[in-house]
Amino acid sequence: MKLEKIRQKGVPRHLAIILDGNGRWAKRRGMPRAYGHKVGADNIIKAAQLADKLGIKYLTVYAFSTENWSRPEQEVNYLMELPFELYEEHKEDILSDNHNLVLKHVGRNDRLPNKLKKLFAELYAKTKHHTGLVLQLAFDYGFYDELDQAIKKMIKDNKTSFSKEEILPYLYVNEPVDFLIRTSGEKRLSNFLLYQVGYAEFYFTKKHWPAFNERTFLKAIKQFQKRERRYGGLK
Secondary structure, rough: OOHHHHHHHHOEEEEEEOOOOOOHHHHOOOOOOOHHHHHHHHHHHHHHHHHHHHHEEEEEEEEEEEEEEOOHHHHHHHHHHHHHHHHHHHHHHHOOOOOOOEEEEEEOOOOOOOHHHHHHHHHHHHHOOOOEEEEEEEEOOOOOHHHHHHHHHHHHOOOOOOHHHHHHOOOOOOOOOEEEEEEEOOOOOOOOOOOOOOEEEEEEEEOHHOOHHHHHHHHHHHHHHHHOOOOOOOO
16 A cells, blocks of 8 residues: 555656665675675665566666776676576566566676676566566666767768757667666766766665665655656746
8 A cells, every 4th residue: 555655646767776885785794795796686676576566667777887897806707697696596586477577688798798698688588578667787887888889870870860869769778767866875877877867856875775675765766756847847
């Protein structure tokens, strides 16, 4: 009943989340950074299921940026393996027609390990018929790279207009964002969906991503419902 009441007040069509604070959350508990990444990955599935229940259509999560390759090799290698752990542990939730999620990778795939590219392709092939939430996993994603790739493709297709309507279909993420959440207290976008958030509402919380639970999620959505979105006009 609580979720239905919130849903009736209007929810964002496209929610984007910068998943920040996994390592810091783990460190505070005397655990390695990898533990924080694992708990944070599990939390993506929980957030996706809740978003679907609320009627949100798209959820794009910033899991691995184009700049994250500069992190220590051991951590990068673990992050490349983490999607397999997530899949094995949450296979029923991800693939079940009852949960009805579509799982889609957005970002570059030419630098990913072949087995990870195959996993992302397999997950999309097995879930694309679903009609519920589209969970977009931004992995090796960065907006500067996204725009660079989009413009190259447009030039190749002999496009002469670079209007919003022309550019959006060429981006990895071609749905405008309504609401963007960043966890862990940082207040910057970190090269994430810079074009798509042109008229998005922003929400920053000090909660680290692994601690971002249902209560915190709903608190953020309620904040979104209080915002007056005018798109440059007047009401």
